[in-house]
Amino acid sequence: MNIRVVEPPNHVPLEDDNRVVARVETGLIVAGFAGMVFLLPRMYWGDGAVRYFQLTALLAQGTVPEGKYSMVGPLFSAPLWLIEKIVGSPEWWTLRYNLLLLVGGVAFVWFALRDRLPRPLLRRFILLLVFASMFTHHQLSYNGEVFTAILVLIGTVALLGGKAWPGWLTVAIGVANTPAALPAMALMTAKWIWDVRRLRWVLAVCAAVALVMAEAWLRRGSPFATGYEADNQGRRTIMPYSGLPGFSYPIFFGVLSLIFSFGKGLLFFAPGLFLPVRQRLRHLAAGRQLYDLWLAFVIGLLLLYGMYWAWSGSLFWGPRYLLFAAVPAAFALAVRCYQSDASAVADLVTVMALGLSVWAGLNGAVFGDVDVPKVCWPDRVGYYEAPICFYTPEFSALWHPFVAGGKPLTVGQWIYLGYGLAVGAYLMAGPLLRLAGHLRTWAIPAAAWVRGVRW
Incomplete structure:
Protein backbone atom coordinates (compact mmCIF):
# COMPACT_ATOMS: atom_id res chain seq x y z
CA MET A 1 0.00 0.00 0.00
CA ASN A 2 1.51 3.34 -1.03
CA ILE A 3 0.99 6.43 1.07
CA ARG A 4 1.35 9.68 -0.85
CA VAL A 5 3.74 12.04 0.85
CA VAL A 6 3.94 15.72 -0.05
CA GLU A 7 7.56 16.76 -0.39
CA PRO A 8 8.76 19.89 1.43
CA PRO A 9 8.53 23.16 -0.48
CA ASN A 10 11.44 24.71 -2.30
CA HIS A 11 12.79 26.64 0.70
CA VAL A 12 13.62 23.36 2.50
CA PRO A 13 14.71 20.98 -0.29
CA LEU A 14 15.64 17.47 0.73
CA GLU A 15 18.97 17.65 -1.08
CA ASP A 16 20.05 20.87 0.71
CA ASP A 17 22.56 19.26 3.06
CA ASN A 18 25.99 20.55 4.04
CA ARG A 19 28.48 17.71 3.72
CA VAL A 20 30.78 18.94 6.47
CA VAL A 21 27.91 19.30 8.92
CA ALA A 22 26.58 15.90 7.89
CA ARG A 23 29.92 14.24 8.58
CA VAL A 24 30.31 16.00 11.93
CA GLU A 25 26.85 15.01 13.11
CA THR A 26 27.23 11.45 11.86
CA GLY A 27 30.55 11.24 13.69
CA LEU A 28 28.94 12.50 16.89
CA ILE A 29 26.25 9.83 16.68
CA VAL A 30 28.71 6.99 15.99
CA ALA A 31 31.10 8.12 18.72
CA GLY A 32 28.18 8.42 21.14
CA PHE A 33 27.14 4.84 20.50
CA ALA A 34 30.74 3.69 20.98
CA GLY A 35 30.82 5.51 24.31
CA MET A 36 27.63 3.79 25.39
CA VAL A 37 29.10 0.40 24.51
CA PHE A 38 32.49 0.76 26.19
CA LEU A 39 32.27 3.56 28.76
CA LEU A 40 29.00 3.11 30.63
CA PRO A 41 28.39 0.34 33.17
CA ARG A 42 25.35 -1.89 32.74
CA MET A 43 22.37 -2.22 35.08
CA TYR A 44 21.51 -5.75 36.15
CA TRP A 45 18.63 -5.84 38.61
CA GLY A 46 14.84 -5.86 38.83
CA ASP A 47 12.77 -6.95 35.87
CA GLY A 48 15.82 -7.08 33.62
CA ALA A 49 17.47 -9.72 35.78
CA VAL A 50 14.26 -11.78 35.86
CA ARG A 51 13.98 -11.68 32.06
CA TYR A 52 17.61 -12.74 31.70
CA PHE A 53 17.13 -15.68 34.07
CA GLN A 54 14.01 -16.70 32.13
CA LEU A 55 15.94 -16.63 28.86
CA THR A 56 18.76 -18.64 30.41
CA ALA A 57 16.31 -21.24 31.75
CA LEU A 58 14.75 -21.58 28.30
CA LEU A 59 18.00 -21.85 26.33
CA ALA A 60 20.13 -23.77 28.83
CA GLN A 61 17.62 -26.13 30.43
CA GLY A 62 14.77 -26.06 27.93
CA THR A 63 12.44 -24.93 30.70
CA VAL A 64 9.53 -22.75 29.60
CA PRO A 65 9.23 -20.03 32.27
CA GLU A 66 5.80 -19.31 33.70
CA GLY A 67 6.63 -15.83 34.97
CA LYS A 68 4.58 -12.73 34.30
CA TYR A 69 7.14 -10.91 32.17
CA SER A 70 6.83 -11.46 28.43
CA MET A 71 9.50 -13.49 26.66
CA VAL A 72 8.85 -11.96 23.23
CA GLY A 73 11.59 -9.35 23.54
CA PRO A 74 14.18 -11.56 25.27
CA LEU A 75 13.76 -14.27 22.60
CA PHE A 76 15.17 -11.88 20.00
CA SER A 77 18.29 -11.54 22.15
CA ALA A 78 18.95 -15.30 22.04
CA PRO A 79 21.80 -14.88 19.47
CA LEU A 80 23.60 -12.56 21.90
CA TRP A 81 23.14 -15.09 24.71
CA LEU A 82 24.65 -17.80 22.49
CA ILE A 83 27.58 -15.55 21.52
CA GLU A 84 28.44 -14.87 25.15
CA LYS A 85 28.39 -18.60 25.87
CA ILE A 86 30.72 -19.28 22.94
CA VAL A 87 33.24 -16.51 23.60
CA GLY A 88 33.07 -16.83 27.39
CA SER A 89 31.96 -13.29 28.30
CA PRO A 90 28.96 -13.83 30.60
CA GLU A 91 26.22 -11.26 30.18
CA TRP A 92 28.41 -8.74 28.28
CA TRP A 93 26.53 -9.10 25.01
CA THR A 94 23.04 -9.64 26.35
CA LEU A 95 23.21 -6.65 28.68
CA ARG A 96 23.90 -4.48 25.62
CA TYR A 97 20.83 -5.81 23.85
CA ASN A 98 18.77 -2.66 24.38
CA LEU A 99 21.63 -0.53 23.10
CA LEU A 100 21.85 -2.65 19.95
CA LEU A 101 18.09 -2.26 19.52
CA LEU A 102 18.51 1.51 19.72
CA VAL A 103 21.31 1.41 17.15
CA GLY A 104 19.22 -0.71 14.82
CA GLY A 105 16.17 1.50 15.25
CA VAL A 106 18.13 4.67 14.54
CA ALA A 107 19.72 3.11 11.45
CA PHE A 108 16.34 2.01 10.11
CA VAL A 109 14.83 5.46 10.68
CA TRP A 110 17.70 7.10 8.80
CA PHE A 111 17.61 4.86 5.74
CA ALA A 112 13.81 4.82 5.59
CA LEU A 113 13.28 8.57 5.95
CA ARG A 114 16.40 10.18 4.49
CA ASP A 115 14.58 10.86 1.20
CA ARG A 116 11.26 11.79 2.82
CA LEU A 117 12.39 14.31 5.42
CA PRO A 118 15.14 16.96 5.27
CA ARG A 119 18.33 15.20 6.26
CA PRO A 120 19.51 17.91 8.69
CA LEU A 121 16.19 17.57 10.51
CA LEU A 122 16.49 13.80 10.55
CA ARG A 123 20.04 13.85 11.93
CA ARG A 124 19.00 16.32 14.62
CA PHE A 125 16.17 13.98 15.58
CA ILE A 126 18.60 11.08 15.87
CA LEU A 127 21.10 13.14 17.88
CA LEU A 128 18.37 14.08 20.34
CA LEU A 129 17.09 10.53 20.57
CA VAL A 130 20.59 9.19 21.26
CA PHE A 131 21.94 11.88 23.62
CA ALA A 132 19.00 13.86 25.00
CA SER A 133 16.16 11.46 25.74
CA MET A 134 15.07 8.78 28.20
CA PHE A 135 16.67 6.13 25.96
CA THR A 136 20.09 6.96 27.45
CA HIS A 137 19.10 5.39 30.75
CA HIS A 138 16.90 2.60 29.44
CA GLN A 139 19.64 1.26 27.16
CA LEU A 140 21.75 0.51 30.23
CA SER A 141 19.45 -2.32 31.35
CA TYR A 142 17.82 -5.47 30.00
CA ASN A 143 14.26 -4.33 30.72
CA GLY A 144 11.54 -4.71 28.11
CA GLU A 145 10.51 -1.11 27.39
CA VAL A 146 13.20 -0.48 24.76
CA PHE A 147 12.15 -3.47 22.64
CA THR A 148 8.55 -2.27 22.52
CA ALA A 149 9.45 1.36 21.85
CA ILE A 150 11.94 0.59 19.07
CA LEU A 151 9.68 -1.89 17.28
CA VAL A 152 6.76 0.54 17.38
CA LEU A 153 9.10 3.23 16.03
CA ILE A 154 10.33 0.97 13.21
CA GLY A 155 6.83 -0.23 12.40
CA THR A 156 5.35 3.24 12.12
CA VAL A 157 8.22 4.45 9.94
CA ALA A 158 7.70 1.42 7.68
CA LEU A 159 4.09 2.49 7.17
CA LEU A 160 5.24 5.67 5.48
CA GLY A 161 7.36 3.66 3.07
CA GLY A 162 4.36 1.75 1.74
CA LYS A 163 5.19 -1.34 3.85
CA ALA A 164 1.92 -1.37 5.76
CA TRP A 165 1.63 -5.08 6.56
CA PRO A 166 5.28 -5.53 7.63
CA GLY A 167 5.02 -2.30 9.57
CA TRP A 168 1.94 -3.35 11.50
CA LEU A 169 3.37 -6.81 12.14
CA THR A 170 6.45 -5.16 13.65
CA VAL A 171 4.26 -2.98 15.84
CA ALA A 172 2.23 -6.03 16.91
CA ILE A 173 5.37 -7.92 17.95
CA GLY A 174 6.61 -4.94 19.92
CA VAL A 175 3.29 -4.51 21.68
CA ALA A 176 3.05 -8.25 22.43
CA ASN A 177 6.17 -7.76 24.55
CA THR A 178 4.23 -5.22 26.64
CA PRO A 179 0.56 -6.31 26.66
CA ALA A 180 -0.42 -3.17 28.56
CA ALA A 181 0.43 -1.23 25.39
CA LEU A 182 -2.50 -2.81 23.53
CA PRO A 183 -4.82 0.17 24.20
CA ALA A 184 -2.10 2.51 22.91
CA MET A 185 -1.81 0.44 19.75
CA ALA A 186 -5.59 0.47 19.36
CA LEU A 187 -5.66 4.26 19.56
CA MET A 188 -2.80 4.59 17.08
CA THR A 189 -4.49 2.12 14.73
CA ALA A 190 -7.70 4.14 14.94
CA LYS A 191 -5.74 7.23 13.87
CA TRP A 192 -4.29 5.31 10.91
CA ILE A 193 -7.71 3.99 9.89
CA TRP A 194 -9.04 7.55 10.02
CA ASP A 195 -6.19 8.73 7.76
CA VAL A 196 -6.30 5.98 5.12
CA ARG A 197 -10.03 5.12 5.34
CA ARG A 198 -9.39 1.35 5.53
CA LEU A 199 -11.02 -0.68 8.30
CA ARG A 200 -8.90 -3.74 7.60
CA TRP A 201 -6.04 -2.38 9.71
CA VAL A 202 -7.98 -3.31 12.83
CA LEU A 203 -6.54 -6.75 12.08
CA ALA A 204 -3.19 -5.42 13.29
CA VAL A 205 -4.60 -5.06 16.80
CA CYS A 206 -6.12 -8.53 16.51
CA ALA A 207 -2.68 -9.90 15.59
CA ALA A 208 -1.12 -8.30 18.67
CA VAL A 209 -3.88 -9.72 20.90
CA ALA A 210 -3.38 -13.15 19.33
CA LEU A 211 0.35 -13.03 20.05
CA VAL A 212 -0.27 -12.07 23.68
CA MET A 213 -2.80 -14.85 24.16
CA ALA A 214 -0.60 -17.41 22.38
CA GLU A 215 2.32 -16.67 24.70
CA ALA A 216 0.07 -16.88 27.75
CA TRP A 217 -1.28 -20.23 26.56
CA LEU A 218 2.15 -21.69 25.90
CA ARG A 219 3.70 -20.50 29.14
CA ARG A 220 0.85 -20.47 31.63
CA GLY A 221 -1.68 -22.93 30.22
CA SER A 222 -4.44 -20.45 29.43
CA PRO A 223 -4.74 -17.63 26.86
CA PHE A 224 -6.27 -15.49 29.60
CA ALA A 225 -3.60 -16.08 32.26
CA THR A 226 -1.51 -12.91 32.44
CA GLY A 227 0.76 -13.90 35.30
CA TYR A 228 -0.37 -10.84 37.23
CA GLU A 229 -3.29 -12.55 38.94
CA SER A 248 -7.22 0.88 40.46
CA TYR A 249 -5.47 4.23 40.66
CA PRO A 250 -7.68 7.28 39.98
CA ILE A 251 -6.84 8.25 36.42
CA PHE A 252 -7.05 11.97 37.18
CA PHE A 253 -4.28 11.81 39.77
CA GLY A 254 -2.30 9.25 37.79
CA VAL A 255 -2.20 11.33 34.62
CA LEU A 256 -1.40 14.51 36.58
CA SER A 257 1.49 12.73 38.28
CA LEU A 258 2.84 11.23 35.07
CA ILE A 259 2.92 14.67 33.49
CA PHE A 260 3.80 17.12 36.27
CA SER A 261 5.52 15.26 39.13
CA PHE A 262 9.17 16.22 39.56
CA GLY A 263 10.42 12.66 39.87
CA LYS A 264 8.27 10.93 37.24
CA GLY A 265 6.72 13.65 35.08
CA LEU A 266 7.04 13.80 31.30
CA LEU A 267 7.24 17.58 31.53
CA PHE A 268 10.73 17.20 33.01
CA PHE A 269 11.93 13.98 31.39
CA ALA A 270 10.52 14.59 27.87
CA PRO A 271 9.72 18.32 27.66
CA GLY A 272 9.73 18.33 23.87
CA LEU A 273 6.45 16.44 24.01
CA PHE A 274 4.68 19.66 25.05
CA LEU A 275 6.09 21.92 22.33
CA PRO A 276 3.61 22.94 19.58
CA VAL A 277 4.99 21.80 16.22
CA ARG A 278 2.03 20.82 14.06
CA GLN A 279 2.00 24.22 12.34
CA ARG A 280 5.70 23.85 11.54
CA LEU A 281 5.02 20.42 10.02
CA ARG A 282 2.43 21.70 7.57
CA HIS A 283 4.90 21.33 4.67
CA LEU A 284 6.27 17.97 5.83
CA ALA A 285 3.44 15.52 5.33
CA ALA A 286 5.51 12.47 6.25
CA GLY A 287 6.70 14.08 9.45
CA ARG A 288 3.23 15.25 10.41
CA GLN A 289 1.68 11.83 9.87
CA LEU A 290 4.37 10.09 11.88
CA TYR A 291 4.15 12.63 14.67
CA ASP A 292 0.38 12.17 14.93
CA LEU A 293 0.72 8.39 15.11
CA TRP A 294 3.38 8.66 17.79
CA LEU A 295 1.29 11.08 19.83
CA ALA A 296 -1.70 8.73 19.65
CA PHE A 297 0.43 5.89 21.02
CA VAL A 298 1.75 8.06 23.85
CA ILE A 299 -1.75 9.21 24.80
CA GLY A 300 -2.86 5.58 24.95
CA LEU A 301 0.04 4.69 27.24
CA LEU A 302 -0.59 7.71 29.43
CA LEU A 303 -4.27 6.94 29.92
CA LEU A 304 -3.64 3.26 30.64
CA TYR A 305 -0.72 3.65 33.05
CA GLY A 306 -2.44 6.58 34.74
CA MET A 307 -4.76 3.95 36.24
CA TYR A 308 -2.05 1.45 37.21
CA TRP A 309 -1.21 1.09 40.89
CA ALA A 310 2.50 1.19 39.95
CA TRP A 311 2.16 4.16 37.59
CA SER A 312 5.44 5.55 38.94
CA GLY A 313 7.59 2.62 37.86
CA SER A 314 8.73 2.45 41.50
CA LEU A 315 12.52 2.63 41.87
CA PHE A 316 13.19 2.93 38.15
CA TRP A 317 14.50 6.27 36.82
CA GLY A 318 11.80 8.56 35.45
CA PRO A 319 8.42 7.60 33.91
CA ARG A 320 9.50 4.06 33.13
CA TYR A 321 6.46 2.85 31.20
CA LEU A 322 6.28 5.93 28.98
CA LEU A 323 9.64 5.50 27.27
CA PHE A 324 8.04 5.80 23.83
CA ALA A 325 7.19 9.43 24.66
CA ALA A 326 10.89 10.13 24.02
CA VAL A 327 10.28 9.59 20.28
CA PRO A 328 7.76 12.37 19.57
CA ALA A 329 9.50 14.56 22.16
CA ALA A 330 12.84 14.31 20.33
CA PHE A 331 11.15 14.83 16.97
CA ALA A 332 9.34 17.95 18.17
CA LEU A 333 12.59 19.41 19.49
CA ALA A 334 14.35 18.59 16.23
CA VAL A 335 11.66 20.41 14.27
CA ARG A 336 11.91 23.45 16.53
CA CYS A 337 15.69 23.53 16.15
CA TYR A 338 15.50 23.03 12.38
CA GLN A 339 12.95 25.76 11.67
CA SER A 340 14.56 29.19 11.89
CA ASP A 341 11.54 31.45 11.44
CA ALA A 342 10.54 31.50 15.10
CA SER A 343 9.79 34.35 17.45
CA ALA A 344 11.98 35.24 20.41
CA VAL A 345 9.53 33.70 22.84
CA ALA A 346 9.38 30.49 20.78
CA ASP A 347 13.18 30.29 20.68
CA LEU A 348 13.37 30.89 24.42
CA VAL A 349 10.92 28.05 25.09
CA THR A 350 12.87 25.81 22.69
CA VAL A 351 16.17 26.58 24.47
CA MET A 352 14.64 25.78 27.86
CA ALA A 353 13.12 22.49 26.66
CA LEU A 354 16.29 21.54 24.83
CA GLY A 355 18.49 22.25 27.83
CA LEU A 356 16.27 20.17 30.08
CA SER A 357 16.24 17.31 27.56
CA VAL A 358 20.02 17.34 27.24
CA TRP A 359 20.36 17.18 31.02
CA ALA A 360 17.80 14.38 31.27
CA GLY A 361 19.82 12.39 28.73
CA LEU A 362 23.13 12.98 30.49
CA ASN A 363 21.65 12.36 33.92
CA GLY A 364 20.08 9.09 32.82
CA ALA A 365 23.29 7.83 31.24
CA VAL A 366 25.77 8.87 33.94
CA PHE A 367 23.98 9.39 37.27
CA GLY A 368 20.75 7.43 36.98
CA ASP A 369 18.84 6.89 40.20
CA VAL A 370 21.24 4.76 42.23
CA ASP A 371 21.34 7.14 45.20
CA VAL A 372 17.68 8.10 45.24
CA PRO A 373 16.29 4.71 46.47
CA LYS A 374 18.54 4.96 49.51
CA VAL A 375 16.49 7.97 50.55
CA CYS A 376 13.01 6.94 49.50
CA TRP A 377 13.22 3.19 50.17
CA PRO A 378 15.74 2.99 53.03
CA ASP A 379 14.56 -0.34 54.46
CA ARG A 380 12.89 -1.62 51.26
CA VAL A 381 9.91 -2.65 53.41
CA GLY A 382 7.86 0.34 54.50
CA TYR A 383 7.95 2.37 51.27
CA TYR A 384 6.56 5.29 53.26
CA GLU A 385 9.14 7.66 51.83
CA ALA A 386 8.30 6.85 48.20
CA PRO A 387 6.20 10.02 47.64
CA ILE A 388 9.33 12.06 48.35
CA CYS A 389 11.00 10.74 45.21
CA PHE A 390 7.82 11.05 43.17
CA TYR A 391 6.91 14.63 43.95
CA THR A 392 9.80 16.50 45.63
CA PRO A 393 12.31 18.16 43.28
CA GLU A 394 15.25 17.71 45.67
CA PHE A 395 14.81 13.94 45.54
CA SER A 396 14.02 13.63 41.85
CA ALA A 397 16.60 11.56 40.01
CA LEU A 398 17.19 14.62 37.80
CA TRP A 399 18.17 16.98 40.61
CA HIS A 400 19.38 14.79 43.46
CA PRO A 401 23.00 14.75 42.18
CA PHE A 402 23.12 18.53 42.74
CA VAL A 403 21.84 18.09 46.29
CA ALA A 404 23.85 15.09 47.45
CA GLY A 405 26.74 15.18 45.02
CA GLY A 406 25.78 11.89 43.38
CA LYS A 407 27.73 8.67 43.35
CA PRO A 408 31.45 8.57 42.47
CA LEU A 409 31.79 8.33 38.71
CA THR A 410 34.04 5.94 36.85
CA VAL A 411 36.62 7.22 34.38
CA GLY A 412 34.38 6.05 31.54
CA GLN A 413 31.41 7.95 32.94
CA TRP A 414 33.49 11.13 33.23
CA ILE A 415 34.57 10.77 29.61
CA TYR A 416 31.02 10.19 28.45
CA LEU A 417 29.78 13.13 30.55
CA GLY A 418 32.32 15.45 28.94
CA TYR A 419 31.48 14.20 25.48
CA GLY A 420 27.75 14.47 26.16
CA LEU A 421 28.16 18.06 27.33
CA ALA A 422 30.00 18.85 24.09
CA VAL A 423 27.18 17.32 22.04
CA GLY A 424 24.65 19.20 24.15
CA ALA A 425 26.49 22.47 23.44
CA TYR A 426 26.40 21.65 19.73
CA LEU A 427 22.66 21.00 19.88
CA MET A 428 22.07 24.21 21.83
CA ALA A 429 24.22 26.43 19.59
CA GLY A 430 21.65 27.08 16.87
CA PRO A 431 18.69 28.01 19.09
CA LEU A 432 20.95 30.07 21.37
CA LEU A 433 22.39 32.05 18.45
CA ARG A 434 18.90 32.72 17.14
CA LEU A 435 17.81 33.85 20.58
CA ALA A 436 20.86 36.11 20.82
CA GLY A 437 19.88 37.62 17.48
CA HIS A 438 16.43 38.43 18.83
CA LEU A 439 17.93 39.99 21.94
CA ARG A 440 20.29 42.09 19.82
CA THR A 441 17.34 43.35 17.78
CA TRP A 442 15.64 44.42 20.99
CA ALA A 443 18.82 45.84 22.52
CA ILE A 444 19.52 48.41 19.78
CA PRO A 445 16.29 50.44 20.15
CA ALA A 446 16.42 49.94 23.93
CA ALA A 447 19.95 51.40 24.05
CA ALA A 448 18.88 54.32 21.87
CA TRP A 449 15.99 55.00 24.23
CA VAL A 450 18.31 54.93 27.27
CA ARG A 451 20.72 57.36 25.63
CA GLY A 452 17.87 59.76 24.98
CA VAL A 453 16.64 59.80 28.57
CA ARG A 454 17.27 63.11 30.40
CA TRP A 455 16.63 64.12 34.01
Missing part, protein backbone atom coordinates in the same frame (compact mmCIF):
# COMPACT_ATOMS: atom_id res chain seq x y z
CA ALA A 230 -1.44 -12.78 42.26
CA ASP A 231 0.70 -10.20 44.06
CA ASN A 232 -0.26 -7.40 41.67
CA GLN A 233 -0.43 -4.58 44.17
CA GLY A 234 1.88 -2.39 46.17
CA ARG A 235 2.31 -1.86 49.86
CA ARG A 236 0.15 0.50 51.83
CA THR A 237 1.87 3.86 52.31
CA ILE A 238 0.89 7.42 53.18
CA MET A 239 -0.49 7.79 49.65
CA PRO A 240 -4.31 7.63 49.88
CA TYR A 241 -4.78 5.18 47.00
CA SER A 242 -1.82 2.90 47.69
CA GLY A 243 -2.19 -0.79 48.42
CA LEU A 244 -4.92 -1.33 45.82
CA PRO A 245 -4.46 -3.98 43.08
CA GLY A 246 -4.27 -3.72 39.30
CA PHE A 247 -5.57 -0.68 37.46
